[in-house]
Amino acid sequence: MTEPKDTKPNPRRYSSVVVDGVAQAPSRAMLRAVGFTEADFQKSQIGIASTWSMVTPCNMHIDQLARLAGEGADAAGGKSVIFNTITVSDGISMGTPGMRYSLVSREVIADSIETVVGAEGFDGFVTIGGCDKNMPGCAIAMVRMDRPSVFVYGGTIMPGANRCDIVSVFEAVGAVAGGRMSKAQLLEVEQTAIPGAGSCGGMYTANTMASAIEALGLSLPNSSAQDAISPDKLEDCRRAGAAVVELVRRGIKPSDILSREAFENAITVVIALGGSTNAVLHLLAIAHEANIPLTLDDFTRIGKRVPVLADLRPSGRYAMSELVAIGGIQPLMKMLLEHGLLHGGCLTVSGKTIAENLAPIKPYPAGQDIIRSFDNPIKNDSHLVVMHGNIAPDGAVAKITGKEGLRFAGTARVFGSEESALEAILGGVVVAGDVVVIRYEGPKGGPGMREMLSPTGAIMGRGLGSQVALITDGRFSGGSHGFVVGHVSPEAAVGGPLALLENGDRITIDAEKRTLDVDLSPAELEARRARWTLPPRDVPRGVLSKYVRLVNSASLGAITT
Numbered sequence: 001m002t003e004p005k006d007t008k009p010n011p012r013r014y015s016s017v018v019v020d021g022v023a024q025a026p027s028r029a030m031l032r033a034v035g036f037t038e039a040d041f042q043k044s045q046i047g048i049a050s051t052w053s054m055v056t057p058c059n060m061h062i063d064q065l066a067r068l069a070g071e072g073a074d075a076a077g078g079k080s081v082i083f084n085t086i087t088v089s090d091g092i093s094m095g096t097p098g099m100r101y102s103l104v105s106r107e108v109i110a111d112s113i114e115t116v117v118g119a120e121g122f123d124g125f126v127t128i129g130g131c132d133k134n135m136p137g138c139a140i141a142m143v144r145m146d147r148p149s150v151f152v153y154g155g156t157i158m159p160g161a162n163r164c165d166i167v168s169v170f171e172a173v174g175a176v177a178g179g180r181m182s183k184a185q186l187l188e189v190e191q192t193a194i195p196g197a198g199s200c201g202g203m204y205t206a207n208t209m210a211s212a213i214e215a216l217g218l219s220l221p222n223s224s225a226q227d228a229i230s231p232d233k234l235e236d237c238r239r240a241g242a243a244v245v246e247l248v249r250r251g252i253k254p255s256d257i258l259s260r261e262a263f264e265n266a267i268t269v270v271i272a273l274g275g276s277t278n279a280v281l282h283l284l285a286i287a288h289e290a291n292i293p294l295t296l297d298d299f300t301r302i303g304k305r306v307p308v309l310a311d312l313r314p315s316g317r318y319a320m321s322e323l324v325a326i327g328g329i330q331p332l333m334k335m336l337l338e339h340g341l342l343h344g345g346c347l348t349v350s351g352k353t354i355a356e357n358l359a360p361i362k363p364y365p366a367g368q369d370i371i372r373s374f375d376n377p378i379k380n381d382s383h384l385v386v387m388h389g390n391i392a393p394d395g396a397v398a399k400i401t402g403k404e405g406l407r408f409a410g411t412a413r414v415f416g417s418e419e420s421a422l423e424a425i426l427g428g429v430v431v432a433g434d435v436v437v438i439r440y441e442g443p444k445g446g447p448g449m450r451e452m453l454s455p456t457g458a459i460m461g462r463g464l465g466s467q468v469a470l471i472t473d474g475r476f477s478g479g480s481h482g483f484v485v486g487h488v489s490p491e492a493a494v495g496g497p498l499a500l501l502e503n504g505d506r507i508t509i510d511a512e513k514r515t516l517d518v519d520l521s522p523a524e525l526e527a528r529r530a531r532w533t534l535p536p537r538d539v540p541r542g543v544l545s546k547y548v549r550l551v552n553s554a555s556l557g558a559i560t561t
Contacts, residue, residue: 471484
């Protein structure tokens with residue numbers, strides 16, 4: 001294995017500035033109070049960025065994981081320092097004004113990790129994430145700081161009673177509204193769906209992004225496919241702490257690992273797993289921080305040759321814990337490598353290449369049907385369909401597995417917020433043949449680009465999943481499924497065509513042609529544009545106000561830098 005060019009780095013390049021010499025006696029005095037000994041000042045300082053919180057089950061166990069990562073770094077000869085950043089719960093805030101803070105938290109997490117690592121002079125660091133935005137936030141910080149670092153995934157939750165999960169609860173709400181479930185049955189699902197610690201249990205955004213980050217090379221092998229409460233996850237954390245000390249010694253940084261090929265690997269793995277549309281948004285943002293050109297068109301290009309192989313929720317049958325039980329994602333990655341779909345020469349935080357990591361991996365056990373073979377895929381090409389058209393000149397992203405059909409034409413039923421749409425769905429106003437349009441929920445318009453799991457869950461719960469489509473400038477939870485299109489750009493709040501749609505307009509969504517169009521002439525669209533004004537709304541304050549001023553289009557990853 002060839003090391004990077006700077007083969008003799010100063011392993012204490014950053015911490016030595018903070019703790020060496022007479023002038024830094026005050027710094028050493030402060031550090032003695034938090035447990036440093038004389039010998040510790042000569043060791044590489046390893047930050048442990050913990051997203052522990054009792055806000056959500058996704059992160060409730062991460063304090064223990066952070067301590068173990070610290071123990072791993074200390075045993076390898078470093079000096080660990082644990083610090084915290086925030087998390088918010090998408091599942092709890094979903095469908096409420098609080099969801100506006102979800103995507104914003106990605107930036108807050110990245111900014112806060114950058115701030116602490118930069119201020120304290122850590123030579124390397126471990127980041128540990130659980131809920132959806134933790135993972136891209138951690139990865140963005142790793143890329144920005146470009147210091148030796150490893151990401152650890154907090155792990156997946158186990159299924160609840162009757163194999164239920166959080167999406168089961170959202171869909172049960174719609175089932176009650178549609179008369180297909182009693183309130184007593186809903187209460188039973190509510191009480192038993194979430195059995196303990198770990199991230200939402202399907203191939204939703206958390207498991208998708210954990211898998212993508214591993215494929216990028218920023219996690220140790222199989223970190224993305226472990227149960228949250230398991231010996232494997234505990235050992236993963238210890239190994240991550242030790243790995244960072246070794247990366248510091250060798251001078252291996254994210255810039256040595258991330259390349260265009262690494263991002264192509266991540267996209268390939270996300271597609272094969274049937275992952276969340278949020279991966280498009282987050283991979284674009286991470287690539288931007290890494291100064292690596294990546295566009296929506298790359299997802300289309302790669303998607304033409306990569307099949308969907310994983311029969312995982314939300315559209316499939318199995319939970320992430322069931323994939324973990326048969327070997328996780330490493331055997332799948334080896335299948336992809338053997339079919340020429342992964343770049344095996346990409347370096348990873350293990351110090352080895354993708355191909356070297358995968359060399360000893362055994363295939364999945366005979367008879368399993370969670371991961372299909374290449375001659376029997378779920379779908380021959382990508383389920384992540386990037387669409388363009390007169391509704392989405394800059395692009396939109398759909399998750400089409402084929403089970404929903406490949407084309408939908410219907411009549412627009414337009415709403416200016418998620419709440420008004422949900423009320424209409426639950427109240428029976430939305431009927432078969434409708435295309436629900438939810439606008440002013442984009443990055444600026446929301447603000448914060450809320451996820452539409454409540455409306456999509458209600459549609460599925462009412463039994464309208466194959467009869468109603470939904471388009472929005474907002475996002476979708478990884479748990480959303482059905483004929484849904486999000487990330488419509490330009491968004492309505494900046495005058496995008498979505499703002500010009502009216503009830504009764506004829507809308508066509510074509511996954512094969514990759515188009516999203518309204519049956520209106522350019523002249524009619526221009527006439528409507530001349531009449532359009534942004535509807536009055538509350539002016540956000542604080543972090544949301546800053547976000548509105550800084551955030552860019554979803555087609556660029558909703559970046560703020």
